[in-house]
Amino acid sequence: MSSAVVEARGVGLVLPGAEGHPLTILNDVSFTLGAGEVGAVVGPSGSGKTSLLMILAGLERPTSGSVRIAGTDLAGMDEDKLAIFRRRKLGILFQNFHLVPSMTALENVALTLEIADPTRSWTSVETEALAALDAVGLSARAGHRPSALSGGEQQRVGLARAMVAKPPLLLADEPTGNLDQETGAKVVSLMFDLARRNGTAILLVTHDPALAAKADRRFAMSLGVLAEDIPA
Numbered sequence: 001m002s003s004a005v006v007e008a009r010g011v012g013l014v015l016p017g018a019e020g021h022p023l024t025i026l027n028d029v030s031f032t033l034g035a036g037e038v039g040a041v042v043g044p045s046g047s048g049k050t051s052l053l054m055i056l057a058g059l060e061r062p063t064s065g066s067v068r069i070a071g072t073d074l075a076g077m078d079e080d081k082l083a084i085f086r087r088r089k090l091g092i093l094f095q096n097f098h099l100v101p102s103m104t105a106l107e108n109v110a111l112t113l114e115i116a117d118p119t120r121s122w123t124s125v126e127t128e129a130l131a132a133l134d135a136v137g138l139s140a141r142a143g144h145r146p147s148a149l150s151g152g153e154q155q156r157v158g159l160a161r162a163m164v165a166k167p168p169l170l171l172a173d174e175p176t177g178n179l180d181q182e183t184g185a186k187v188v189s190l191m192f193d194l195a196r197r198n199g200t201a202i203l204l205v206t207h208d209p210a211l212a213a214k215a216d217r218r219f220a221m222s223l224g225v226l227a228e229d230i231p232a
């Protein structure tokens with residue numbers, strides 16, 4: 001038995017392209033990530049970074065190879081099981097996973113906990129959600145809807161939402177993409193702190209070399225091929 005949180009073996013993604021030419025998006029991607037490890041993926045636009053995260057989140061099926069997350073093989077799961085898997089095992093910080101506009105910051109974070117365990121009392125959910133908002137420095141904004149928060153504040157609520165259930169794995173796609181450098185650095189150090197505290201492994205995609213430098217391990221994606229950068 002391996003204790004890896006992520007185990008990707010020979011993952012390929014080939015999609016039907018124009019004029020019947022198949023398009024190789026991911027080519028034989030293999031890597032593992034241990035508990036609490038932070039991995040950063042860099043690489044040019046269109047190289048397959050988001051596609052890899054989608055597969056690891058069970059939001060897209062690979063056309064070859066296998067993915068195990070926290071000991072579970074994703075191939076054996078139907079859509080319902082994958083949805084449960086995501087709620088229990090994953091924190092997801094993608095740019096298209098927006099906050100619910102009609103809900104306050106507190107309600108957005110609480111929703112993760114309510115979905116994970118609908119039998120919990122509101123008092124215990126509220127306490128934990130507030131603590132998560134406090135950890136990202138936003139307890140004073142708990143009652144605000146997303147439209148009344150700045151971009152960086154929304155990103156921090158998203159981070160609180162992704163981390164509140166202390167998942168074994170956080171997948172983050174350009175978590176600082178829309179933020180100024182200072183706010184971005186703040187969100188990242190929060191993310192790393194929360195992960196260290198909870199033993200959460202992180203795989204993050206970034207175009208920011210300074211952010212990649214802070215990770216435990218660095219991977220480069222090029223034309224669908226993932227290689228680990230081993231420091232000399």
Ligand SMILES: Nc1ncnc2c1ncn2[C@@H]1O[C@H](COP(=O)(O)OP(=O)(O)OP(=O)(O)O)[C@@H](O)[C@H]1O
Binds near residue numbers: 044045046047048052
């Ligand atoms: N559903 C799809 N159908 C066909 N091609 C797709 C699909 N999704 C992604 N692609 C293609 O797969 C390749 C990889 O896309 P992906 O989004 O993974 O790149 P990326 O590395 O995340 O790029 P960026 O840095 O711009 O976000 C691109 O050439 C893209 O056009």
Ligand SMILES: [Mg+2]
Binds near residue numbers: 049050051173
């Ligand atoms: Mg992308």
